Amino acid sequence: xxxxxxxxxxxxxxxxxxxxxxxxxxxxxxxxxxxxxxxxxxxxxxxxxxxxxxxxxxxxxxxxxxxxxxxxxxxxxxxxxxxxxxxxxxxxxxxxxxxxxxxxxxxxxxxxxxxxxxxxxxxxxxxxxxxxxxxxxxxxxxxxxxxxxxxxxxxxxxxx
Numbered sequence: 001x002x003x004x005x006x007x008x009x010x011x012x013x014x015x016x017x018x019x020x021x022x023x024x025x026x027x028x029x030x031x032x033x034x035x036x037x038x039x040x041x042x043x044x045x046x047x048x049x050x051x052x053x054x055x056x057x058x059x060x061x062x063x064x065x066x067x068x069x070x071x072x073x074x075x076x077x078x079x080x081x082x083x084x085x086x087x088x089x090x091x092x093x094x095x096x097x098x099x100x101x102x103x104x105x106x107x108x109x110x111x112x113x114x115x116x117x118x119x120x121x122x123x124x125x126x127x128x129x130x131x132x133x134x135x136x137x138x139x140x141x142x143x144x145x146x147x148x149x150x151x152x153x154x155x156x157x158x159x160x
Contacts, residue, residue, distance in 0.1 A: 047082025
């Protein structure tokens, strides 16, 4: 899959997530799920958009993304910091920030030369194999898809 198709997949995952959040009844946006609230998920993804850019910059320089240090803890510390960094409970405000940071990720990735997307700069991913810019985007895309699934399943189980 080329860079354009990966970016399109990311845009699709983002769109599905935003549609899911936008369709939530008002009382469910701040309701507790197993791991936080839908509000917390939006705040976390805002932060991961920003961290993805930092990670790509680090990888382009042959350095490990700073968040890899929290891999063994399943990014719990990182995620908690990201949620705390976006304290608003205003859904429209948070979705606006999410859109802005998503656009920044896309702009950044569109500017990366094709030969850097899969380049092995000697940085190992904590889960094994090379850490690449392509892998950063794939992980962010998967985060959006997983978040949409988690919220959808939570809503369906609460309705049942």
